[in-house]
Amino acid sequence: MTGKILAGVPSRLRIGGDWRDAAGGRTFAVTNPADGGELMAVADAGPADAVAALDAAVTAQEAWAATAPRERAEILRRAFEEIHARRDELAVLITLEMGKPLRDAYAEIDYGAEFFRWFAEEAVRIDGGYKVSPNGRGRVLVMRQPVGPSLLVTPWNFPLAMATRKIGPALAAGCTVVVKPAEQTPLTTLALAAVLEHCGVPAGVVNVVTTSDPAGVVGTLLRDGRLRKLSFTGSTEVGRLLLAQAARTVLRTSMELGGNAPFLVFDDADLDAAVDGAIVAKLRNMGEACTAANRFYAQRGIAGEFAERLAARMAGLRVAPGLDEGSQIGPLIDEAGRAKVGTLVDDAVGKGARVLTGGKPLGDAGYFYAPTVLADVPGDAALLSEEIFGPVAPVLPFDTDEEAVALANATEYGLVAYLYTRDLTRALRTAEALETGMIGLNQGVVSNAAAPFGGVKQSGLGREGGPTGIDEYLETKYIAIDV
Structure with a gap:
């Protein structure tokens, strides 16, 4: 059973609608923590692959942002249903690469899928505002627009749920993404990318780069001025380093960091x-x-x-x-x-x-x-x-x-x-x-999924989930109208 499930998992990078090898054909092994044995090898992206993934996200951004909110919502809803349809195979996959008991893997699937259902509903509720200026001589129009191409860096402990918690609001808001999963557990993210492809996500909207060189791949993307957003879940130590790098381009960030x-x-x-x-x-x-x-x-x-x-x-x-x-x-x-x-x-x-x-x-x-x-x-x-x-x-x-x-x-900490x-x-x-x-x-x-997840002090910045979760992927634009 496990061999059949692993055989169905993509092992290459997902870039611009294609499954492709890493530059130079590099791979790295994913192991089973229950016995230390190798499960399979996956593509090992380098900086050039990261740039190619961002190229694809930038190319797809305008069309995805212009896609009707209802259409974006329907894709996410289909993905929610497809995850449940593949519940058994995804649970085994999570357990194989991460180690958690199968019952916990099922619980993660139920929790993770819910982000797609929740943000499918939020996609059609993005609003703005209109009011008379206090002096009565003008009008104030406020609109909310997608931030743009976003880098999503996910941890190994919840390989499905941490991906859906970031991908869901990003897609609902109209943002394209590059996902960099943890090297210990990339298989679930690759399987999720295949689910999204099956459910109609257009080419270039969701790109996945697996790598054994996270510093090189992420650092390359953070130096690229076309990237507009970083969402990271991981240790406070790494979060501090990423915040320092993001400051160079004044990159919009959200951080879900350590706890105590x-x-x-x-x-x-x-x-x-x-x-x-x-x-x-x-x-x-x-x-x-x-x-x-x-x-x-x-x-x-x-x-x-x-x-x-x-x-x-x-x-x-x-x-x-x-x-x-x-x-x-x-x-x-x-x-x-x-x-x-x-x-x-x-x-x-x-x-x-x-x-x-x-x-x-x-x-x-x-x-x-x-x-x-x-x-x-x-x-x-x-x-x-x-x-x-x-x-x-x-x-x-x-x-x-x-x-x-x-x-x-x-x-x-204050999570x-x-x-x-x-x-x-x-x-x-x-x-x-x-x-x-x-x-x-x-x-x-x-x-x-319906509540705002996040911390204070050195446990992070921003919130994921709930009605405020989509705000992390939206910019506010004000238009002054002379009436």
């Missing part, structure tokens, strides 16, 4: 619900998500019980390759990712943290790490300030509401926070005080 999500459990919380939410917030995608709960703070009177309950649940999870029946925790993306998790756990334990469960790599093949809960974590442990990106939950106590908020906000309490006043007061772009109140998932 606090998970607050107050003493009046439903503890069963809090543990359920913690499992979801921590272990979705094996913890390899910017929204993953990174630091768990429980009020002192319940901290011990919460940690023990969480450890019992995590200890009972089945760690296995994502395609295995009953797999609940798959491998991490690669050896570097697993080594980082191990280093952070060892640092915490070396400083006095106590392992309640896990705390070690698993297996002889692949990149598995045991679900881990740590108690008595010291305040100077590195995993409290760094994004763990793995199945590790450090639990710390707090005493007062004010202390909980102070601990939660003591980070340069998401989670809090559990049955006191509405406490919930609203805490939510208002938390320095994050999103909050999960008595729930462990915040991702929703």
Whole structure:
């Protein structure tokens, strides 16, 4: 089954309506994190290929912007339906190249496809304004137009959803795109490009360049004055570098960067619900998500019980390759990712943290790490300030509401926070005080195509999804009318 699915995945670059080899015929291997074996080789784009992709996007921009909003909407709607029609094969593909359990891959497909349906509906609702000038002697006309050719740089952890979350609003707004997927997981993006071709996206509107040289490819495009927009999802470290490069051409940017999500459990919380939410917030995608709960703070009177309950649940999870029946925790993306998790756990334990469960790599093949809960974590442990990106939950106590908020906000990041309490006043007061772009109140998932996704501080700029998501791909033009 997997061989047949891989045989149907394009392996070449998508440029200007054609599938083509990279200059010089270069390729690189895509591997399976469950065993380290090669899945297939794909085209390895260089700077010349990147320029060719932008050439195609620039050529197609005028016609795509002039395409009727209803027509753009219908293409996106067809793509939503086609993704669901190919749900089984896409789920296997995601699991093969990224490692997540098959059930999580299905969840990603449902979530990712929703961006195409949502922005199909938004495409026909792009509006402007008209009003009498305050002095009564003129009129103000405001219109919104597509930004233009856009570069979309996506991460490896949600290869379908991160692509649809960017492609959907860009196409709805009338922008052409060049998509640069992560080198670890390019296959899903290539399969998605084939879906869009099948659904009627014109040549040059969606171009895909896969590469093992992201700095060279992206850097080349950012220096090209014809590019009008950069949307990036990835680490804050890389985001800072891209912002500096984008400044040279004053490029429109949106950034969805790193996180260090606090998970607050107050003493009046439903503890069963809090543990359920913690499992979801921590272990979705094996913890390899910017929204993953990174630091768990429980009020002192319940901290011990919460940690023990969480450890019992995590200890009972089945760690296995994502395609295995009953797999609940798959491998991490690669050896570097697993080594980082191990280093952070060892640092915490070396400083006095106590392992309640896990705390070690698993297996002889692949990149598995045991679900881990740590108690008595010291305040100077590195995993409290760094994004763990793995199945590790450090639990710390707090005493007062004010202390909980102070601990939660003591980070340069501000993407998401989670809090559990049955006191509405406490919930609203805490939510208002938390320095994050999103909050999960008595729930462990915040991702929703109909809601604005994004952070504050060094977790990013702009929003994806929701009614505001299309704004990232629109410019505002004002016309003064003398009446």
